Amino acid sequence: MPKLSDTRLTKSVVEAAQPGQTISDSEVRGFRLVVSKSGTRRFVASYRIHGRSSMKALGAFPTFTVQEARDMAREVLRKVRAGVDPHVEERAAREAEEAAKNAPTVESLSKVYLEDYAPSQALRSSTIRHARQLSRIAIEALGSKKVEAVTITDIRKLHGDTRAAGIARGTKGVYQANRLLALLSKLFSLAIERGWRNDNPCRGVRKFPEDQRWQNLSEGEVKRLLRACEDYAAGLRPVSPDDDPETVEHKTKPLPETERSATDREAADAIRLLLFTGARLQEVLKAEWSQFDLERGLWQKPSAHTKTKRIHRLELEGPALETLKAMFERKSHSVYLFPGSTEKRRKSAPVDINSGEPVGIGPRADLKHPWRAITALAGLEGVRLHDLRRTLASFMLSGGSTLATVGKALGHTQASTTARYATLEDSVQREGLKAAGERMVGSSEL
Incomplete structure (x- = not known):
């Protein structure tokens, strides 16, 4: 059958078309009907772009009417005149759709941070542990959402919901909400680095105001703490309501000799060192004897143990040095000041033939139970281990040390951080106010 041209396509023309026939529409140039040998009637848009002839299928008759197909052809040919190849556009749309399906979610971004970024940056185990706890909150709320689809509204809502949930539990939810906001901001900064989005939706979300959380022990409280360390090392324990009523009135009870161990004294020593040196918990627990020069009174903390990732050289004197020397005389491990795993330290434990130490032993992990006791x-009540660090700063400042000296002892890199840590004792503040007021009164009488 010969090809028909300059024929306006209508329903009757389409229905009368024969197998193998191609009919061009006289109304819209490039709009055609193609009939296959089996008799299937299809509408197409024929065009030429960038020196190449091409054709785009529009649909079959009677699924599409002639007019519907003609309108589609007009749109295709309009794009061609504008320099857009419909096939290229269609392929790009498919690729974008496929990319959207495979786009990272908030859950996968959190996984990248915890399993890739955090280890590569040698973040502290406690930092990773807290990030993992906070990420569960983020995943529960936004886990399945695409990273690029998260908005500032999503972040602001999650921030507020976390605060409200904390308050409902009877805690100050602002702290957890703000820590979560900080983590999310880091996650989306990482997403920007990886090309997963172009902006950080956490920008513009304000932190909730926080009360400064700190507690410095007074001179009397420090004396009670040090006395308690001695009692704990000697086997004395606080009495709980479940204990024998005959001992409750004394508030303490001695631990049986069979239940005492070297870890009791070591735990007490660790708390003394935290107080006397102002060191961070992990700096003390991971300390090794090779870091100390007890003759010269020096402790060189390796960068891997410090929060600032810098070597911190601390000069020791007084109770801090005396405590370390006494510990060295009775040390239970040649490497660690505070070795962990009581089970591995038993006499029957396997011993390394080179070091002579129990196999697999490492530093102590925490002081939770000893600190509670x-x-x-x-x-x-309500005193945290980190408050010992603040207490040292307060005692140093009240004793006449400068902020710079306090900051160096604590390993701070910013003076503003030291200023938040170091507060004068009440008696020093009172004496200062009294002296200032007396000078003011005296000057007004001149």
Whole structure:
């Protein structure tokens, strides 16, 4: 059948078309009907772009009417005149759709941070642990959402919901909400680095105001704490309500000799060192004897153990040095000041033939149980281990040390950080106010 041209396509023309026939529409140039040998009637848009002839299928008859197909052809040919190849556009749309399906979610971004970024940056184990806890909150709310689709509204809502949930539990949810906001900001900064989005939706979300959380022990409280350390090392324990009523009135009870171990004294020593040196918990627990020069009174903390990732050289004197020397005389491990795993330290444990130490032993992980018992013995409530660091700063400042000296002792890199840590004792503040007021009164009488 010969090809028909300059024929306006209508329903009757389409229905009368024969197999193998191609009919061009006289109304829209490039709009055609193609009939296959099996008789299937299809509408196409024929065009030429960039020196190449091409054809785009529009649909079959009668699924599409002639007019519907003609309108589609007009749109295709309009794009061609504008220099857009419909096939290229269609392929790009498919690729974009496929990319959208495979685009990273908030959950996968969190996984990249915890399993890739954090280890590569040698973040502290405690930092990773806290990030993992916070990421669960983010994943529960936004886990399945695409990274590029998260908005500032999503972040602001999650920030507020986290605060509200904390308050409902009876805690100050602002702290957790703000820590979560900080983590999310880091996650989306990482997403920008990886080309997963172009902006950080956390920008513009304000942190909730926080009360400064700190507690410095007074001179009397420090004495009670040190006394409690001695009692704990000697086997004394606080009495709980479940204990024998005959001992409850004494508030303490001695631990049986069979239940005492070297770890009791070591835990007490660790708390003394935290107080006397102002070091961070992991700096103390991971300390090795090779870091110390007890003759010269020096402790060189390796960068891997410090929060600032810098070597911190601390000069030791007084109770701090005396405590370390006494510990060295009775040390239970040649490497660690505070070795962990009581089970591995038993006499029957396998021993490394080179070091002579129990196989697989490492530094102690925490002081949670000893700290709880020691603060109970001392009658101190709501005191955290980190408050010992603040207490040293306060004592140093009240004793006449400058902020720079305090900052160097604590390993701070910013003076503003030291200023938040170091507060004068109440008696020093009172004496200062009194002296200033007396000078003012005296000057007004002149």
